[in-house]
Amino acid sequence: MTRPDGRPALVTGATGLVGGAIALELLRRTEADVYCLARDTSREPAARRVPRLLTRAAADYGMDDVLDEIPARVRVLSGDITEPGCGVPDALLPAEIGEVWHAAASLKYRDRDRAEIELHNVTGTRHVAGLALRLGARALDLVSTAYVVGERTGLITEEPVTADRPANNVYEDSKRAAEALVSELPVDTVRILRPGIVIGHSETLAAPTTFGLYSFVDELTAFRTKVEAKLGNYLDHYAIGILGDPATRGNLVPVDTVATAAVRLSLVGAPGGIYHLTNTEASRLGEALAALTGALGIRSPRWVSDRAELNSIDAALSERLEFQAAYMLQDKVFDASRTRRHCGDGLLTVPLSPERIGEYITRYLKDGAAEQVVAARKAAPGV
Template identity: 45%
Template sequence: MTHLVTGATGFVGAALVLELLERTEDEVCCLVRGSDDASATARLHTALTHAAGVYRTPATGEAIAARVRAVAGDVTAAGCGADLASLPRIGQVWHAAASLRFEDRYAAEIHTMNVVGTANLVDLVKALGGPLVNHVSTAYVAGRRTGPIEESVPDGEVPTHNLYERSKVEGERMIARSGLDWRILRPSIVIGHGTTRAATTFSGMYGFVSALLVFRRSVQRHFGHLLGFRPIPLIADPEAELNLVPVDAVAREAVAVGLNGPAGTVFHLTNAASPTVGAAISEIFEGSGLRPPVFVPDGGRFTALDRKLDDAMDFYSSYLAYGKTFDRANTDAVCGGTGAFPLPPGEVGEFVGWYRELIERDGRVTAPARQSFAFRRPSHTTGERE
C-alpha cells in the first residue's frame, strides 16, 4: 500500500517514515510544506537522510528517493491544502503533525495546528475515500490525573496543565467521533535514539536541559561559582515515574500497531521500565553541569534565585510532580512484549551529553529554552537579590 504521513520532517514523524521503509515494502507519500511538490520533496528527503544518518538506520538515500515523495500541503489549510489529483490511492494515514508549544501566548498557533489541523486532516481523509487514520497524540492527555492511566479516549471534563494538553484531548475526540476507522497512538516523553542517543529536534527533555544550561550560565555570570556549592531545590516527587521513551522504540511500536493493531483502539507507546523522577532528573542536572537538586513538595522556602528556576520550569512541573502509570495492555497485545526499554543508571545522562556536545560542536544549534534569567545586582541598602 501507500502510506500518507503528516509531520514527516519532525522528530517522531521522520522516525516513523524510516521504520515504514525498514519494516515494509510500501511507498510513503508525505504532506510537507513547500511552494510545490518538488521543493517539498527536497525538504523531506533532506530531513529523512539526516535522521537516517544520525540514527544509523538501514535506510539509504537511494531507498528514500525511490520510495518516499512529498506533496505540497499544510494541515492548517482547508483540506490540508493538498491537490487530490496529485495523491495516489492511500491505504493508511499517519497524522504526526502538531505544534509542541504550550504557552498561552501561542494559543492561536496551538489551536490552529492541533485542533483545526486535525479537522482539516479528517476532511482530507474523507475526500480520499476514508482510509484508516493513525493519529499521533500524547500520553499526557491524562492531564492532572494521577495513578493508572487507561488506553481509552477520555470522557467528560479532563483537567489539563496547559493548552498543548487541552488541544491534544480535543484532537483525540475529533478523531474518535469522525466516523473514520482510526487508531490513537500516545507516546510519552520522547528522547533520542536508543542506540546512538541522537535526536533531530529538541523539545521535551531537551527544552528542560536548555533551561538548566541557560540558568547555569546566568548564575555564573552574576554570582560566580555559587551553584557548585549550593544545590537548587526542585518541586517534584522523586519516586514518581518519568516516562522517557527512545524515538526508535516509539516508531517500532507505532508501525507494529499500524500493521496488526485493531481499529478503534488507543495504544500507549510508553516505557514500562521508565526511571524515577529522582534518578532521571539528578542525571539531567549533573549532565547540565549542576549538582543534583534537592526535591521538595512546595516552594514555601524558595529564595528569589530558586523562584527564577521554578518559574522557568513551570511547564515541566506536571511531569515531575503528578505520578502516572500508563497501562499498555492494548500495545503489548499487538507488539508481543512488555514495552520495557530500560534506562539503567547513567544512560539518561548519555542522552544529555550527546545534546550538549551537539550544541558545543555546532554553533548553529541553539538551546531552545524560551526563558531568560535576569538578576539584579545586590542592593547596597537591603542586600536583596532577584
Template identity: 45%
Template sequence: MTATHAPAAHVITGATGFVGGAFALELLQQTADRLVCLVRGEDDRAATRRLHDALGHAAEMYGVPDLLPSILERTRAVAGDMTDEALPEYAERFRAAAGDAEFGTFWHVAASLKYEDRHADEINLMNVSGTRNVLALAKTLGQPVFNHVSTAYVAGKRTGLQYEEFPGDTDSANNVYEFTKTIGEQEVANSGLPWRVLRPSIVIGHAKTGAATSFTGMYGFVSSVLRFRRAVEKEFGNLLQHRQVPIIADPEIECDLVPVDLVARNAVTIGREGALSTVYHLNNAGSPKVGEVIEEVFELAGLRAPRFVADRGLLTEIDLKLDEGIQFYASYMINGKHFDQKNTESVCGEGSQRFDVDRAEVRRFVQWYLERIQSDGRASAPARAAFAYQDGRQPAASTQG
C-alpha cells in the first residue's frame, strides 16, 4: 500500500507587498503547496480578497498571468496585524485556512521601511515587537522553519567585504530601520525555532518587465530628485538648466540593485534546500556604480549631470534642498560595500545571484517608473505631482486608498 503524505503549507507575512508578493508567486511556481498569509482586513474573507487582488496585480505586472488560477485556488488570508500581541491566538484560524495541509515553512517578509527618528516607535513596533509576535505564532503552528527576510544593510556604516554572518552589534546602524532589522535578526536566532536569515540589498523591479508594485529604494530616490526639480523650478525658473548640482556621493562604489524576481527565485530555492542557522545574501553581483545610477536618474529627470563632491560645505542653500531630501540614501552613496555570496551560491549555484545592471538597464528600470507615475494611482502622489510639473502638465489630484 502506497503511503500518502499530507500536503504542505507555508505561512507568509507581507504577501500584499512588493517583496512578499514576489515570494508568494515564486512559491506558487516552484511548489504545489498552499499559502496562508497574514493580511490586514476586516475579516478573513476581506483579507483574502485583498490578497488575491495584490497577487493578481503582481502576476500581471511580472508577465505570469497563468498563475491567476493558482492564486485563487492555493492562497488564503487570515485577517490580522503582526503588531497584535494576541497573534498566537490566531493559530486555529491559520490551521482552518490550510485545511489538511501541514505547516512546514514560515516566511516573515513584512516590515516597516521607514527610517526617520520621528517614526522610531512605529518602526520598533513593526520590526522588533512584530517579529516577536510572528515568532510566537510560528511556535503555535508546529515550529516550522522560520525564513526571516532582513536586509543586507544591517552592515550599517561598515565598508568593504561583508560576510554572511551576524553583524554582532547595532553600533554601526545608520538609522532606526537598520537598527531594528539587526535586532530582528537577533530575535530570530535566539527564538529556538529552526531558522534562516535572508538579506536582500536594494530591490528593484522585475528583470524582464521592469515592473514593480511598490516604490521605495531606488524609486524613492528618483521621486526625491523630481521633487527637488519641481521646488527649484517653482522658485527659480530654469536655473537648473544652466547649473550642475553638487551631490555628496562616491561615484565609483557599487549601488547594489537587485531585481525582485531574482531575490524571490533564490530565496525560495534556499527556503527549500538551504542549510539552517545560516545567513544568505540576496544581492546582485552585477550591480552598477553609484555614479552611473545617479547620472541616469538626473538625465531622465531633465537635469544636467551632477557634480560629485565629498564636502557638505560645498553645497549652497539650493543644493541643501536635495541633500535633505535624499538623507536616507546618503549612506548607500558613500559607504562602499561588497556582499559575500558564498552561502547563497552553495545552494543556488555559482552566478545565480547575478543580473548585469549597466547604464542601459538602469535607464530601463527608471524609465518604467517615470512612465508609471504619470498614469498609475499606485505611485506616490508627490512623485506624480513632481513629474507632472516638470512635464508642464497639471498635477493629478491625490486619492486616498
C-alpha cells in the first residue's frame, strides 16, 4: 500500500515510544521513505541513533518483516524542534513530504520545568508546523494525549478542550496549547491524535519507555528499596495506604494499537479533527495497582479517601506519586466514536485483565528498566 499521495512521510520523536511505533507502522503499511527528525547527542549522532533504536523496537515487537526496511527506507534528518526551522538547513530538506507526524515532546510535568516543557511542546510544535508548511505537506498529525482535558471527569468526547476545568499539570497545559496551535494550520488535513496511557506491545509486551504505567512501577520499586534498607521486610506485612478510588478508570492502550490506528486514519483519508486512540476496555485502578504490587512481591494497597489516614511511610510514597495522584481520583471514560468510524470497532478493543497487566509489568521488570531507575535514585533523601 502506498501513501495516499505517494509522497514520503516525516516523523518527529521516532526515538520515543509512540513516534517509533508510528515510524515502524509506516514502514510496514506503505512503500514510501520515512524521514525521521532527531537530535544529535554528545554520545551518538542521529544518523546512528535513529536506526539503532528503530531496529531494537522492531525486534522487541516481533516486527521481523520491517527490519530490512529500516536501512532501506529510513532517512534521518539531524535537527532540533526547539530551534527555528527545526535546525535543518533548506539544502538538507527533502524535496517533498506528504505528511508530517509530530510525536516529539517533553514528558516532564512539574512547574519548575515549565520553561523547558513549553519550549519543546509549544515552541517545538510551532517550529514543526512551520516545517510542514515549508515542505508543502498536505497533512499534519499531532500526537497529544487523551488526558489533555485536565480535571474533567465522566464521558470525554473527541472535541476541543474547554476552559471549564483546569489542567492537572504543566504537561497537560502545554498539550492544550499545542492542539490550539496546529488547529489553525493552513494545510489540507490536521489530525489531533489523543492516545490513552500507552503501554507495551500487545503481543510481546515490550515497552521501551519509563513513563505512564511504568512510572508507577519505577516509583514503587524505588520506594520498596528505600523501605527495605531501613525497615527490612516491613512491606511483607503492611499494606501501603494510597489516596485514591480503586474504582477510578484508567485507559491503558498498547503502543501497537495506537500506531496502527494512527496510520490507518491516514491511509483511509480520515478528515481533520480530534481522534481518541484509546482502549474501549478501560481498566480499574484498584485492579491495575493490585497487579503492579503483585508483580513487585508486596501486598496490595489499602485505599483511603482522606490524607489524614496516611501514616508517615504512606505519606512518603504519596509524595513520590505527585504526578499520578490526580489521575487516581478522576474517573474518565473516553469516547472514540470518530476513530472507530474510520478504523473499525475491533482495533481499539484490547481487554486487559489484572493478570495481563501483571504480565506487562513483569516484562518491564525483566527488561531491567526499573532497576536502572532505582540505581539512579539510591542517594535520594527520605524514605
